[in-house]
Amino acid sequence: MTSDSDQNTMRFDLLKASLADGAGARLGRLAFSGSRTVETPTFFAITSRGAVPHVTPDNLEKHVPVQGTYIALEDFVERPQANLTRTPPIFKTPATPTRPRPLHNFTATPYSTLTLLAARRLPAVASPQGNTPSGISIFTSTGFQTLSTAAYQSAVATLKPDMAIPLADLTNSPTTPNSKRAARMAERTEDWLAQWLLSSSSQTASSETTTAIFAPTLPVPYAMQWEYLARLADDFASDIAGLAVYSSDIIPDLANHPALAAKPRLSLDAPATPHHVLRQIALGADVFLLPFVNGVSDSGVAFTFQFPAPAAAVSEAEEGNGTSLLPLGRDLADPSFAAQVKPLREGCDCYTCTAHHAAYVHHLLSAREMLGWTLLQIHNHAVVAEFFAGVRRALAEGTFAEESGRFQLRYEAEAPAGTGERPRARGYHFKSEGGDGKRNKKGWGKLGPDGEEATGLEGRVGGLKVEEVEKRLERDLTETPVVPDGGGRELEEGGFAEIEKK
Amino acid sequence: KPALKFELLAKCSTTRARASNLTLPHGPVPLPIFMPVATQASLKGLTPAQLEATTCRLCLNNTYHLGLRPGQPVLDAVGGAHAFQGWNHNLLTDSGGFQMVSLLKLANITEEGVRFLSPHDGSPMLLTPEHSINLQNSIGSDIIMQLDDVLVTTSPDKERMREAMLRSVRWLDRCMAAHARPHDQNLFCIIQGGLDLDMRRECTVAMLERDTPGIAIGGLSGGEAKADYCAVVKAVTELLPEGKPRYVMGIGYPEDLVVSVALGADMFDCVWPTRTARFGNAVTRRGVLNLKQARYADDFGPIEDGCGCVCCRPAGEEGALGVTRALVHHNSAKETAAAHLLTMHNVWYQLNLMREAREAIVGDRYPAFLRRFFRDLHGDKERYPAWAVEALRGVGVDIIQDD
Numbered sequence: 034m035t036s037d038s039d040q041n042t043m044r045f046d047l048l049k050a051s052l053a054d055g056a057g058a059r060l061g062r063l064a065f066s067g068s069r070t071v072e073t074p075t076f077f078a079i080t081s082r083g084a085v086p087h088v089t090p091d092n093l094e095k096h097v098p099v100q101g102t103y104i105a106l107e108d109f110v111e112r113p114q115a116n117l118t119r120t121p122p123i124f125k126t127p128a129t130p131t132r133p134r135p136l137h138n139f140t141a142t143p144y145s146t147l148t149l150l151a152a153r154r155l156p157a158v159a160s161p162q163g164n165t166p167s168g169i170s171i172f173t174s175t176g177f178q179t180l181s182t183a184a185y186q187s188a189v190a191t192l193k194p195d196m197a198i199p200l201a202d203l204t205n206s207p208t209t210p211n212s213k214r215a216a217r218m219a220e221r222t223e224d225w226l227a228q229w230l231l232s233s234s235s236q237t238a239s240s241e242t243t244t245a246i247f248a249p250t251l252p253v254p255y256a257m258q259w260e261y262l263a264r265l266a267d268d269f270a271s272d273i274a275g276l277a278v279y280s281s282d283i284i285p286d287l288a289n290h291p292a293l294a295a296k297p298r299l300s301l302d303a304p305a306t307p308h309h310v311l312r313q314i315a316l317g318a319d320v321f322l323l324p325f326v327n328g329v330s331d332s333g334v335a336f337t338f339q340f341p342a343p344a345a346a347v348s349e350a351e352e353g354n355g356t357s358l359l360p361l362g363r364d365l366a367d368p369s370f371a372a373q374v375k376p377l378r379e380g381c382d383c384y385t386c387t388a389h390h391a392a393y394v395h396h397l398l399s400a401r402e403m404l405g406w407t408l409l410q411i412h413n414h415a416v417v418a419e420f421f422a423g424v425r426r427a428l429a430e431g432t433f434a435e436e437s438g439r440f441q442l443r444y445e446a447e448a449p450a451g452t453g454e455r456p457r458a459r460g461y462h463f464k465s466e467g468g469d470g471k472r473n474k475k476g477w478g479k480l481g482p483d484g485e486e487a488t489g490l491e492g493r494v495g496g497l498k499v500e501e502v503e504k505r506l507e508r509d510l511t512e513t514p515v516v517p518d519g520g521g522r523e524l525e526e527g528g529f530a531e532i533e534k535k
Numbered sequence: 536k537p538a539l540k541f542e543l544l545a546k547c548s549t550t551r552a553r554a555s556n557l558t559l560p561h562g563p564v565p566l567p568i569f570m571p572v573a574t575q576a577s578l579k580g581l582t583p584a585q586l587e588a589t590t591c592r593l594c595l596n597n598t599y600h601l602g603l604r605p606g607q608p609v610l611d612a613v614g615g616a617h618a619f620q621g622w623n624h625n626l627l628t629d630s631g632g633f634q635m636v637s638l639l640k641l642a643n644i645t646e647e648g649v650r651f652l653s654p655h656d657g658s659p660m661l662l663t664p665e666h667s668i669n670l671q672n673s674i675g676s677d678i679i680m681q682l683d684d685v686l687v688t689t690s691p692d693k694e695r696m697r698e699a700m701l702r703s704v705r706w707l708d709r710c711m712a713a714h715a716r717p718h719d720q721n722l723f724c725i726i727q728g729g730l731d732l733d734m735r736r737e738c739t740v741a742m743l744e745r746d747t748p749g750i751a752i753g754g755l756s757g758g759e760a761k762a763d764y765c766a767v768v769k770a771v772t773e774l775l776p777e778g779k780p781r782y783v784m785g786i787g788y789p790e791d792l793v794v795s796v797a798l799g800a801d802m803f804d805c806v807w808p809t810r811t812a813r814f815g816n817a818v819t820r821r822g823v824l825n826l827k828q829a830r831y832a833d834d835f836g837p838i839e840d841g842c843g844c845v846c847c848r849p850a851g852e853e854g855a856l857g858v859t860r861a862l863v864h865h866n867s868a869k870e871t872a873a874a875h876l877l878t879m880h881n882v883w884y885q886l887n888l889m890r891e892a893r894e895a896i897v898g899d900r901y902p903a904f905l906r907r908f909f910r911d912l913h914g915d916k917e918r919y920p921a922w923a924v925e926a927l928r929g930v931g932v933d934i935i936q937d938d
């Protein structure tokens with residue numbers, strides 16, 4: 034447990050904190066090897082099977098302004114029935130001196146993008162099997178299987194992500210565990226982390242391929258984990274680069290552990306709306322993972338919010354609906370966008386808004402063309418990136434608290450529910466029982482309030498069997514209907530043919 | 536005066552293959568060329584910039600689909616399909632008639648036009664040559680196609696076939712009369728006549744009298760024997776003037792492309808390369824690889840060795856991704872992005888095949904190009920398809936023979 038590798042991993046500089054002990058909203062900078070820096074607060078994109086949904090790596094590099102992606106190991110280690118003992122292919126990925134990170138290489142993630150590896154997707158599907166003293170249960174495309182702490186650590190060592198979150202003993206359930214379970218979670222997580230740090234100190238990594246470790250804190254009350262946090266502070270602080278915070282409620286209590294206060298906080302307590310993001314920033318979270326971004330794109334909604342919120346006069350002219358609240362986004366499946374030759378959001382300089390306009394995205398959604406979701410992903414990630422840039426400016430200028438309050442008052446609580454038909458459930462995130470998922474009916478607004486929510490859109494896609502999911506995907510992928518639906522009137526209005534009057 | 540410039544660069548001294556430059560309102564296009572099909576104003580998940588990166592400069596939209604969505608009023612308001620989809624290169628649209636006739640059971644052709652029942656609500660509809668051209672004028676595509684009376688080539692009814700052929704000629708006249716933008720949109724005729732070579736010749740002569748800027752051969756790719764297909768293309772190109780582009784509609788398998796080029800055709804379109812990508816199929820010079828097969832799970836080679844596409848070039852090169860077969864396998868049928876990557880590769884392959892054909896024609900090496908193509912694809916000569924061997928013999932190349 035030496036700290037001599039410390040200088041080689043990620044460094045975090047607190048540039049400005051609202052309170053002296055590092056609590057409260059703060060401005061910081063993560064510095065990685067290769068002089069890559071990330072200004073915080075910020076967010077990373079969430080991948081499915083290594084890909085930001087609907088976004089190819091070239092588009093990720095050119096058009097999606099995120100500096101990191103969250104990748105779940107459970108997306109790569111399935112055991113096909115035909116070959117139950119195989120080594121997952123990702124572990125055989127070649128690396129070279131100039132491309133030394135197999136996780137990047139396997140997923141074709143550009144090296145300009147940082148990778149953050151965790152065991153589970155976010156949000157994770159709860160396993161009926163539960164965890165054991167030696168590891169956790171994960172959900173792969175071929176079903177639940179166990180992942181031991183040793184196997185996971187070995188995966189991190191092999192794949193060489195830029196950042197990794199060691200295993201935590203989590204229930205992934207929306208209900209708070211009882212105190213017995215909570216105590217066991219803290220004990221196990223502490224044991225696992227101790228084992229991890231013990232064995233990793235015997236390994237050497239070159240400075241080009243270090244992995245910054247974000248130690249988990251647990252979604253249980255402080256009283257149930259203060260001993261674990263004390264151990265983190267006393268024994269492990271020099272070996273961990275940051276904290277992976279599964280419940281933001283714990284952030285204020287971190288002030289009790291000065292050795293942890295200056296560690297960057299990666300929030301896995303996925304906020305449901307930009308308002309929740311602001312609340313967590315106010316608590317002192319630094320890096321976010323936002324499942325709602327992928328979900329909103331799938332629902333056909335384009336974000337329109339900005340931070341700081343625009344002045345009232347401008348917005349009323351824009352809005353004209355009598356209320357003073359601005360919408361967080363607009364549902365592009367709405368027919369009012371059919372001929373709208375304007376960007377998705379006025380003034381947005383993302384690829385989608387500079388190369389295309391709302392009418393085209395509306396068309397792609399109504400024609401179920403996959404490009405619609407790609408363009409929305411690019412735009413929505415850009416809007417969120419700009420939101421964080423605005424937050425950082427406000428923090429630098431000391432206006433964050435004021436602007437945050439104004440934002441909360443200016444914008445509606447939730448984004449509009451998208452009415453467009455969604456792409457099929459991605460990856461394998463379906464549950465093994467229950468009826469057909471209501472995915473195409475649920476709006477983004479159905480995501481629960483902060484804290485209640487361990488499963489977001491992706492987690493609760495219900496009831497599809499593997500074959501069904503694949504069939505649906507095939508439909509998404511293959512069917513440009515040769516003769517699409519369209520009644521006589523639509524054909525006539527569209528100028529294709531006329532209705533015969535007899 | 537046509538809205539295109541056609542410049543013949545080189546002719547193969549053995550076969551009828553030609554290399555030429557076609558300059559359309561939205562820029563130059565080297566021929567021979569393969570044109571991918573962006574049916575609903577989008578090529579299966581690719582951004583226009585990604586399509587451009589495959590070197591594509593001319594792609595298709597389908598008139599029927601654009602009529603339904605976004606529809607003529609939106610196209611007029613937005614200023615046509617180029618602006619609508621953010622594509623600054625060339626577009627070609629079909630007439631829309633093919634979908635009606637080939638896919639709707641209840642289509643019925645009269646002199647006035649195609650009568651059909653709307654697939655959604657069964658309303659009786661009429662699609663005339665004037666409707667089709669009017670809508671294509673709103674779309675603003677660089678090449679527009681006449682409405683034709685198209686029958687499956689295998690139809691046994693010779694009388695009906697002849698009626699369709701003659702009607703197609705009459706409909707061309709109506710299309711030309713209705714065409715409001717001949718100064719910036721090129722109307723191509725479509726030669727019909729089934730598999731009857733005399734009827735094809737008669738149609739060709741009649742169509743040529745109308746002097747359209749380009750000429751298409753239609754009604755093929757409908758399940759006829761490949762030998763019959765080749766005979767039709769060969770019989771028609773024989774009569775065509777050198778100075779106009781020749782488009783064979785609905786053709787896209789690599790073998791069909793290289794043989795059709797040898798028979799004197801210049802332009803092709805087909806949904807196959809993009810459709811098959813979505814099933815995990817990679818088109819390569821050694822044939823089609825289904826990357827969903829288990830053996831590709833830990834194959835860390837590029838989709839195709841030596842391919843110059845964005846996906847296959849090694850990561851680290853400018854703008855290259857270093858996508859491996861293992862990655863495509865991992866996400867094929869699971870994440871749409873994997874299909875987009877394969878689509879990019881497949882379109883590049885098709886365009887590159889035509890680019891290599893063009894270079895071979897310019898260097899007068901087309902017969903050697905053909906031999907190499909079939910050797911790479913099939914290896915063993917026993918496996919060369921007989922129709923291709925025969926068709927190429929008919930234009931002076933024996934691909935069974937070594938160089």
Ligand SMILES: [Zn+2]
Pocket residue numbers: 376377378381382383384385386387411412413415
């Ligand atoms: Zn935008």
Ligand SMILES: [Zn+2]
Pocket residue numbers: 838839842843844845846847848880883
């Ligand atoms: Zn390639």
